Amino acid sequence: MKISIIGNTANAMILFRLDLIKTLTKKGISVYAFATDYNDSSKEIIKKAGAIPVDYNLSRSGINLAGDLWNTYLLSKKLKKIKPDAILSFFSKPSIFGSLAGIFSGVKNNTAMLEGLGFLFTEQPHGTPLKTKLLKNIQVLLYKIIFPHINSLILLNKDDYHDLIDKYKIKLKSCHILGGIGLDMNNYCKSTPPTNEISFIFIARLLAEKGVNEFVLAAKKIKKTHPNVEFIILGAIDKENPGGLSESDVDTLIKSGVISYPGFVSNVADWIEKSSVFVLPSYYREGVPRSTQEAMAMGRPILTTNLPGCKETIIDGVNGYVVKKWSHEDLAEKMLKLINNPEKIISMGEESYKLARERFDANVNNVKLLKILGIPD
Incomplete structure (x- = not known):
């Protein structure tokens, strides 16, 4: 055949x-x-x-x-x-x-x-x-x-x-x-999210529709009161998209200490393992985002929107929190919930893993x- x-x-x-x-x-x-x-x-x-x-x-x-x-x-x-x-x-x-x-x-x-x-x-x-x-x-x-x-x-x-x-x-x-x-679940190693030094990771092309601007604005807000929390962005810069982050935007954010930006990487799983929480505040018409599935398979709690494709990966209050589309304020509020209750990062990560095995x-x-x-x- x-x-x-x-x-x-x-x-x-x-x-x-x-x-x-x-x-x-x-x-x-x-x-x-x-x-x-x-x-x-x-x-x-x-x-x-x-x-x-x-x-x-x-x-x-x-x-x-x-x-x-x-x-x-x-x-x-x-x-x-x-x-x-x-x-x-x-x-x-x-x-x-x-x-x-x-x-x-x-x-x-x-x-x-x-x-x-x-x-x-x-x-x-x-x-x-x-x-x-x-x-x-x-x-x-x-x-x-x-x-x-x-x-x-x-x-x-x-x-x-x-x-x-x-x-x-x-x-x-x-x-x-x-x-x-x-996903082939055998390719992903579940681990306990680090909570001594909390970090939030965003993995997607740096498009406005993927919620990268909301992630950056929420990071700026959190950094004012929690300067030790880390915000990591993985993904390629899309030069053809006017609403996304440009190279100069990213350079400015790196210099100001708001984000870490390794860029587009092939070893995504290694970066997820080092992170505490996965974030995708997308309003793009997703299928079911692969990066979210990968984070779930590795036992990470999820912050994402209640929109088509994204909502298939989240049970609000169980394996993470639903965030309002276009709202960096709501995203920052949900981030603070996890920063102030690190035990939830671990318990919600467990639920993410269970959900990944069940659905993905x-x-x-x-x-x-x-x-x-x-x-x-």
Whole structure:
């Protein structure tokens, strides 16, 4: 049996699909992993997992219909040559144009997976710009044209079904709510959060929508009364996003002692282990954030919003606290609760670990995914 997995970047393929690739190849299935920006090292990682890396062209964002359709045609030619029994396209643009290429090439089992509705569906604190509204309407139109002709659509949370499928009356042959993609729990070591020196860690791209500005403002507020508390930011600076932190912003914060910024790191688990509390005050339309799942798997309490994707990771007052979107004041208040009650950091971390095992075990979720793809367990 052959299966093609179609994503955007090589990094996303490695970060989000490597566990699935390993599961499939162990079953003797030939896996073709499509990404747009492979280099020698990323290809080697995919090959070590037992799959075949395949280059293809597709712009990550924006709509250039002529260019996107041409790239879809070229992708369909590659699929015709491979003749996969099934394809799985993930993220928004691959779910549109990868699915369309699957239709053109006559793949029998054509499945798309949306891991959150993304930036175009994200509510902004100062209203949605006209350009964003226009792009959202185009995206929804493409979903309405293509999704009725695929076998299955996979979503990660019920809110996405309500806000996309129900609201826009998109016809589907089949839809599945998977929950979080999950983690290989064996790759994460649970540990007791340090409470002698308390630290809060934020792991995401430094986008406004991920709540980085709220994290920084809360850190500034806490530092005035608790100068020994540490605030760590891990993640890449996104130069194309006007609302995120710039390099000069980060440099200023580091010099003032407000935050520690190691940048984008590959050893995320090591940093989580050193931290006390995980923070993601996101208002982005998440699927289920992987970084939060990782922190839970390592036994860290969570501070996050009650918004789609994030709320799947939090039981307020049990494994952490819900924080109000766009409110650094509320975030600082919840941080102080934990600083003043360090025993809660430990007990809530235990609850996070239990919740991760219950909801985010990749072995369990991959079985569901294989069933959707028509692959026997």
